Amino acid sequence: MSSARTRPRWLHRVVRNRQRHAIEQAWRWREGRRDDDFHTGETVLAGACARLVAQTILHPLDVIRTRSQTKNPIEATLLEALPFGLAPQMLLSVPAGSIQFAMVKYWRTQIEAAFGDRCTRTAAGRFFTQLFAAAGGAACAGSVRIPQEVVKQGCMAEMYPNAINAVQTISQEKGVAGFYKGAVATISRDVAWNSLSFALFRVFLEAFAVQSAQLNYALGIVAGCLAACATHPIDVIKTRIMTSSGDAASVGIVEGLRTLVDEEGPGVLLSGLVPRLLYLGPLASLVLATNEVIASILIAGRK
Numbered sequence: 001m002s003s004a005r006t007r008p009r010w011l012h013r014v015v016r017n018r019q020r021h022a023i024e025q026a027w028r029w030r031e032g033r034r035d036d037d038f039h040t041g042e043t044v045l046a047g048a049c050a051r052l053v054a055q056t057i058l059h060p061l062d063v064i065r066t067r068s069q070t071k072n073p074i075e076a077t078l079l080e081a082l083p084f085g086l087a088p089q090m091l092l093s094v095p096a097g098s099i100q101f102a103m104v105k106y107w108r109t110q111i112e113a114a115f116g117d118r119c120t121r122t123a124a125g126r127f128f129t130q131l132f133a134a135a136g137g138a139a140c141a142g143s144v145r146i147p148q149e150v151v152k153q154g155c156m157a158e159m160y161p162n163a164i165n166a167v168q169t170i171s172q173e174k175g176v177a178g179f180y181k182g183a184v185a186t187i188s189r190d191v192a193w194n195s196l197s198f199a200l201f202r203v204f205l206e207a208f209a210v211q212s213a214q215l216n217y218a219l220g221i222v223a224g225c226l227a228a229c230a231t232h233p234i235d236v237i238k239t240r241i242m243t244s245s246g247d248a249a250s251v252g253i254v255e256g257l258r259t260l261v262d263e264e265g266p267g268v269l270l271s272g273l274v275p276r277l278l279y280l281g282p283l284a285s286l287v288l289a290t291n292e293v294i295a296s297i298l299i300a301g302r303k
Contacts (some may be wrong), residue, residue, distance in 0.1 A: 044101065046291045048098040053290045057286065057288070059082075063078075065279060066156040066157060069239040070233075072157040072159060076158060084156045084232050085156045092145075095144045096144040099137075100138060107137060110128065114195055126202055129134035131199040137194065138193075138195065142183070142190060142191075146182070146187070149182070149186055154243045178281075181241065182241035188234050192234065194227075196223075196231070200222075210303075216289075224284030225277050225280065229273070235276060236260070239272070262295065
C-alpha cells in the first residue's frame, strides 16, 4: 500500500478534494443546512416556530433576569409576575425568528457567492462566514426584536399593566421612536451574542468528530452560555435603559456602564447573570433543535 508521500500528485489532489467534499457535506448535514432542499418560505416558517417554542418555554427565566436588573420598584410576587410580558414575547418572536433565519441564510449565500469555496474550504472560512451571516441576521431581526424588548421588559418591570397599555402609552407619549428605546444597546447585544454563539457552535462541531444529537444540543448550550457571559454587561445596561424614563433612557452604552459601576460597584455588571445563562444556554440549543425538527418535517412533507 502506497503512503501519502509516494502518491502521484494527481492522486493526492483527488484524495484531498474528496476529503474536503466529505467534510463540507457532513458539516452541512450536522447543522441542518440542506440549502439546496430548503426553500426560503420553509426557512421563514422553521425559524418562526423555533423562536416561538424556545422563547415561550424559557419565558419565566427572562422575567427573573429582568426583575433582577431593573431599578424600578417591584410589587408583584415572582409567581404573579411570571406571565408578565408573555403576550409580546410570543406574538413578536414569530416575525423576529422568521427574519433572523431568513437573513442568516441570505447573508451566508451572499458571502459564499462573493468569496467562493474559501468560505467552506477551511475551518476559519466556515467560522467567519457564519460569524458575519449570524451578525447580519441578528441586525435585521432587530427591527422587530427592539419593539418586542421595549414592550416586554416594560411589562416585566411593572411600568405598564399589560402589553396593550404599553403600546398605547408608548405611542401617545413618544411615537414610533419610543419603541426603539435602547436600540443601540439591543443591536449590540444581539449581534454579539448571535455571532458568538453560532460561531462557537460551529467551532465546537469542527472539534468533535462524533455525530450525535445529544452532543450537538450540549454544544449549543455551552456556546450560548459562553456568548452570554461575554455580552452580559451590555444586557444589563440595555435593561436599565429600556426600563428607565427621562434622561436615563438616552445614555450611551459606555457612559451608562461607567455610571453603573461608579454608583453601584462592578458587581452590578453581573446582575441577572445566572437566570440569563439558564435562559440563553438552552435557548441556543432549543432554537437550533426545533429549527431542525421543523425543517425535517417540511422537507419530508414535500416527498
